[in-house]
Amino acid sequence: MSFSLDNICYTWITIPILLITTFVIYFKWKYTYWEKHNVPFIQPQIPFGNLENSFKRKTPPCIEAKNFYHEFKSKGAKHGGIYSFGTPVYIPIDLDYIKNILSTDFQYFTERGRYYNEKDDPLSAHxxxxxxxxxxxxxxxxxxTFTSGKMKTMFLTLLECGKILQNAVEESYAKTKPVEIRNFAWKFTTDVIGSCVFGIECNSFANQYADFPKYGKMLLKGSPWEAARMAFIFSFPNLAKSLGIRRFDKRATDFFTNIVKDTVEYRESNNVRRNDFMQILIDLKNTPTVDVEGDGEALTMEQLTAQCAIFFIGGFDTSAAAISFSMYEMARNHEIQQKVRDEINEIMVRYDGKLTYDGLTELKYMQQVIDxxxxxxxxLTILNRQCVETYxxxxxxxxxxKGxxxxxxxxxxxxxxxxxPDPDRFDxxxxxxxxxxxxxxxxxxxxxxxxxxxxxxRFGIMQVKTGLCMLLKNYKYSINPNTKEPLELDMGVMCCAKDGIWLDVAKI
Known part of the structure; x- marks a missing residue:
């Protein structure tokens, strides 16, 4: 009996030790990759590789990636290697290396290497x-879809959404309330994308169709579980697909799928046409086109829905961030703010007091501020690519x-x-x-x-310029004490101020 108990105890002790030992040996072997390939690397830690701080939500992913860049650059390296858990990740530092990957030798790097699961998560196949x-x-x-002619036809929609934004600022001013500019920008871009992509008047400032920003943010949310899930699907994409792991929350997928389905069915049943992205996509669905690949295939409903979703994600959050950070910097730099305002007024005088598409393209100094x-x-703080052929x-x-x-x-x-030079200065x-x-x-x-x-x-820039014109034409802004400085970035995938950006408003 004692012999049997001894064996059981021995087994219970030995198996975990063997598993842990195997685990450690496996990762140590994986962590020899960059050394074997003669690429400078940052010493990884088991099991996180070099991503422990972002995985544990101690550091935003964009700041961790920034730190990798500067560590390699400080050592005079033209490139470097890190590890995402056990997956080697290559970081080009030299501009010629970056140019080769993105442009000159693009045929070796045509993939983004981003996870999508068309079977279980069709929204991700955009x-x-x-x-x-x-x-x-x-x-x-x-x-x-994004030619100048198409942009011009949609500009009037942006202008109407901009007037709603302007009215919201006026209401805050009348109540002597500061504006949380990120929230205002979100509502403006939600109205724009809701109308231009889905053909729906969201009127976000009146809290109609509040589900749009709710589910849009759900697609971008960051959480400890989200960090673990993204690390897993990045490191083991094939296994993630076989397990049916989704990139997007199913509730958000169902919301956008139903909205697109209902909109398409309504337009086709009632012969309704609009000058918006949705109409262009519907036409592509109904009209097979022969392209450079010669497929001659029409857009499927699944593809149409996925493109609507990525247009919403891209237009809603990225443009809102550009507007809010531009306003933050101009609220800190009043001379820059006034110079932009003067340019807006000058252009509007040139176009009979109206804000026009052509006038928008002539706002050169505003473009410098946006840049x-x-x-x-x-x-978008990180560009991803994947090598598709050994290079x-x-x-x-x-x-x-390859891979x-x-x-x-x-x-x-x-x-x-x-x-x-002096990169922290806004110039x-x-x-x-x-x-x-x-x-x-x-x-x-x-x-x-x-x-x-x-x-x-081009659509993104047009949206940002329209928003800034409507915000700046009649009001000037300064930093409200509720704004925590220096700004702390959110832990999500986009560059976003964690605690918001509060601005005081004064009428001109």
Whole structure:
């Protein structure tokens, strides 16, 4: 009996020891990857690799990536390697390396390497995530959506949403209340995207269709469980797909799926047409087009829904962040704020007192302010790519193997003093025509670069400019004491102020 108990005790002790030992040996073996490939690396820690701080929510992912960039740059490295748990991740530092990956040698890096699960999570199979021929085909179909002509037809919708924003500021001023500019920007962009993409008048300031921002934020939320889930699907994408793990919350998926389905059915049943993104997508669904891949296929309802979702995510949060951070910096720099306001008034005089699409394109100094805002606070803080074919880095003995994940830390790149002296200072003159011309264009990548750059860049800029015009034309702003400075960033995937940005409003 004692022999049997001894064996049981021995087994209960031995098995965990063997499992732990195997676990440690496995990770130590995985952590030799970059050393074997002659790439500088930051010493990882089992089992998190180099992502312990962001995984435990001690540091926002964008700041952790920024720190990686500056650590490699400080050592004179042209590139570096980190680990996401056991997955090697390559970080290019040299601008020529970045240019090769995004543009010159794009054929080796056509994938973003982002997880999507079309079977269990159809919303995740959107243009931003998919790759290969499917991406090329869909990109070709969607590119006409964002021509200048299409932008011009949608500008009147933006203008109407801007007037609602302006009225909301007036109400706050009348009540002598500060505005939480991030929340105001969110409501404005929700109204714009709700109308331009879904054909629905959200009227967010009256809290109609409150589900739009609710489910939009749900798609972007960050939490301890979310961090663990994202780390798992990044490190083990094939296993995640086989387990049916979703990228998006099912409640949000169901909400957007039903909204799109109802909108499409209503328009087709009642022969309703509008000058918006939804109509363009419906036309693509009903009209097969032969593209560069020669597929001649129409857009499916699942594809249509996925594109609506990513248009909403991209237009709702990124533009709202650009507006709120621009307003924050202008509230801290009154001379810059006044210069932008003077430019708005000058352009409106030129166009008979009206804000027009053509006038918007002539707001050159405002564009510099937006550019500087996106340098300091890029909405998308990391660019991802994946190597699809083994690639030898020119003029080096380093090879990037097929399947390797690539990470370009934009906050690191945009805060590099070699390109932007005194990078913490907000200075729109960095983006004057002469200064832009003198600087390598790959040192500034808020919309990416190359064939997989942001397809909706022009729409995003138009939305931000419209919002800023409506906010600044009749009011001036200063920092309210409720704003906690220095700003602390949220732990989510986007660059966002954790505690909000409160501004005092004064009428001009």
């Amino acid at each position: 243009l931003f995530n998919i790759g290969g021929k499917r991406w090329r085909s869909l990109r070709t179909k969607l590119t006409p 500087e805002t996106l340098r300091k606070y890029p909405s 030898k880095i020119p003029n080096s003995d380093v090879t990037i193997e 390797t994940q690539i990470l370009i830390p934009l906050m690191g790149l945009h805060s590099d003093p070699d390109y932007y 729109p003159e960095r983006f004057s025509p002469e200064n832009k011309k003198a600087r390598n264009s790959f040192s500034y990548l808020p919309f990416g670069n190359g064939p997989r750059n942001c397809i909706a860049m």
